[in-house]
Amino acid sequence: MAKTKQLTVWLQSAPGQIGQIAEALGNGNVNITGFSCSTRTGPSPLRLQVSDYERAREILQGLGLRLTEEEVLRVTVPDKPGAAGRIGAALGAAGINIEYAYGAVAPGARKAELVLGVSDLSGALRVLQPLKLG
Numbered sequence: 001m002a003k004t005k006q007l008t009v010w011l012q013s014a015p016g017q018i019g020q021i022a023e024a025l026g027n028g029n030v031n032i033t034g035f036s037c038s039t040r041t042g043p044s045p046l047r048l049q050v051s052d053y054e055r056a057r058e059i060l061q062g063l064g065l066r067l068t069e070e071e072v073l074r075v076t077v078p079d080k081p082g083a084a085g086r087i088g089a090a091l092g093a094a095g096i097n098i099e100y101a102y103g104a105v106a107p108g109a110r111k112a113e114l115v116l117g118v119s120d121l122s123g124a125l126r127v128l129q130p131l132k133l134g
Contacts, residue, residue: 001128003121004074005053010043010066018046021060025050028059034074034115036102047102049074049115073116073124077133079105084114086131094127096120 011017034049050056077083096118103114118124
């Protein structure tokens with residue numbers, strides 16, 4: 001479990017935008033290690049975890065895209081029923097809100113990677129540390 005930086009690109013929903021961004025990052029030798037995108041009225045967030053944060057920021061700014069940067073929590077959990085529930089329950093009991101989350105498990109993998117945007121990052125680290133999630 002660790003605090004990590006996230007880049008959020010604010011997009012108007014249009015065909016090809018995610019492909020353009022992913023291709024530009026790939027051409028710049030930056031790997032996307034996690035992402036989430038949802039469409040809403042107005043600018044929509046494309047949240048990115050990347051292998052080289054500074055290089056990715058440089059590439060995305062070069063494309064003229066609007067960016068924000070956030071610190072988020074990245075948690076490795078066993079791929080077992082209830083793992084996400086333990087996290088949510090512990091944070092909720094401490095009064096810490098999960099504002100958004102994303103993650104995935106590859107078929108056959110034994111661990112999942114979750115990215116959490118929370119209302120209190122330091123508090124979340126303190127609450128989750130004793131759970132020994134990984």
